[in-house]
Amino acid sequence: MRAAIFHEHGGPEVVRIEDVEPPEPGPGEVRIRVGASGMNHLDLWVRRGLPIETTMPHIGGSDVAGTVESVGGGVDDWAAGDRVVIDPSLSCGVCDWCRAGEEPLCDEYRILGEHTQGGFAELVVAPARNLYRIPDDVPFETAAAAPLAFLTAWRGLATRGRLRPRESVLITGASGGVATAGIQIAKHLEATVYAVTSSPHIDRVRELGADAVYDRLAGDWSKALWRATEKRGVDVVFDSVGEAGFRQAARSLAKKGRMVVYGATTGPKAELDLRIVFWKQIELLGTTMAGRDEFREVMDLVFGGALHPVVDVVWPLDRAAEAHRRLEEGLSFGNIVLVP
Ligand SMILES: NC(=O)c1ccc[n+]([C@@H]2O[C@H](COP(=O)([O-])OP(=O)(O)OC[C@H]3O[C@@H](n4cnc5c(N)ncnc54)[C@H](OP(=O)(O)O)[C@@H]3O)[C@@H](O)[C@H]2O)c1
Ligand SMILES: [Zn+2]
Incomplete structure (x- = not known):
């Protein structure tokens, strides 16, 4: 089968299209013919290799939608032709964390396409219990842009x-895959959304539903946000920019605000003034991926039309290296989708 594969870590140029042996489904697994596969910032970390090490050669791609092609032993709830999307969270399924719906905390937690071979290929193998049915009227390109970002x-x-409802949230890096999902989810939850993005993306961030949008390239935006909230700040900050904007993000919190951190795109050593923590009595909350129930809950909202995956471009798999470059250079808005 054809796959976008790399044999060593490095820049986008290490990603090449090659013919490789198709994966075989083991017991409890399903082989899926990929209809479309979405890209995430995670694919850049995995390709660069730092701090993530993977087995080589490697096929990335955590977000997959397609058709069941064949099933391994013991799988009787899926059949060839079923249209499915894959929950990229791989976990043991039996430990206390898994049973409590906290799969990302499982000791054996892994992500499809990061720790295993992913969906930038014609075929991919995944556990049967990770599949979720796609309604007939939802195109693969839409379903494939959703999982990792929306969950x-x-x-x-x-x-x-x-x-x-009626709370306020600040979403930074607002043109990103997770952030564009976040803006829609925050509006769905009836919150007021303040967003920070870079100049080329301002109009589209506003169109997605953000109530106020600030340009991070125009200087310190936190003063304008402070004025806009009448010197109160926001109830929640949702940030993955990390180092580059953390001081401003923390300063934007209201009393008893919650800082939700899901990444560190610009570096992990962010500065946090502890006086903000105790004086405003804020909470610092980390989050990673989601449990199976959360995945299904949010995919139901996507499939029901309440939330809309933001598809940046749909490109043939042949353009995988170019897609890495586009995402890395910050040119994309939402998620890039590749079609084999
Ligand atoms: N914990 C988890 O489970 C989890 C899940 C998904 C993603 N993540 C992490 O979260 C981050 C975002 O993921 P994603 O897939 O949404 O990424 P993405 O689509 O590449 O979005 C990242 C956004 O960050 C902003 N940004 C980039 N460089 C910046 C800089 N120098 N200063 C300020 N802002 C900058 C840009 O937005 P603007 O130009 O609009 O400002 C960019 O669109 C990544 O680090 C990823 O690894 C974590
Ligand atoms: Zn487990």
């Missing part, structure tokens, strides 16, 4: 951030 934003805002 992360759903857990981060609804579960961890406990965002409620």
Whole structure:
């Protein structure tokens, strides 16, 4: 089968299209003919290799939608031709964390396409219990742009951030895959959304539903946000920019605000003034991926039309290296989708 594969870590140029042996489904697994596969920032970390090490050669791609092609032993609830999307969270399924619906905390937690061979190929193998049915009227390109971004934003805002109607939220890096999902989820939860993005993306962030949008390239935006909230600040900050904007993000919190951190794109050593922590009595909350129930809950909202995956471009798999470059250079808005 054809796959976008790399044999060593490095820049986008290490990603090449090659013919490789198709994966075989083991017991409890299903082989899926990939209809479309979405890209995430995670694919850049995995390709660069730092701090993530993977087995080589490696096929990335955590977000997959397609058709069941064949099933391994013991799988009787899926059949060839079923249209499915894959929950990229791989976990043991039996430990206390898994049973409590906290799969990302499982000791054996892994992510499809990061720790295993992923969906930037014609075929991919995944556990049968990770599949979720796609309604006939939802195209593969739409379903493939959703999983990782929407499940992360759903857990981060609804579960961890406990965002409620009439509260306010600041979403940084607003053109990103998770952030564009986050803006929609926050509006769905009836919150007021303040967003920070870079100049080329301002109009589209506003169109997605953000109530106020600030340009991070125009200087310190936190003063304008402070004025806009009448010197109160926001109830929740949803951030993955990390080092580059953390001081401003923390300063934007209201008393008893919740800082939800889901990444560190610009570096992990962010500065936090501890006086903000104790004086305003804020909460610092980490979040990673989501449990199976959260995945299904948010995918139902996507499939029902309440939330809309933001598809940046749909490109043939042949353009995988170019897609890495586009995402890395910050040119994309939402998620890039590759079709084999
Ligand atoms: N914990 C988890 O489970 C989880 C899940 C998904 C993603 N993540 C992490 O979260 C981050 C975002 O993921 P994603 O897939 O949404 O990424 P993405 O689509 O690449 O979005 C990242 C956004 O960050 C902003 N940004 C980039 N460089 C910046 C800089 N120098 N200063 C300020 N902002 C900058 C840009 O937005 P603007 O130009 O609009 O400002 C960019 O669109 C990544 O680090 C990823 O690894 C974590
Ligand atoms: Zn487990």
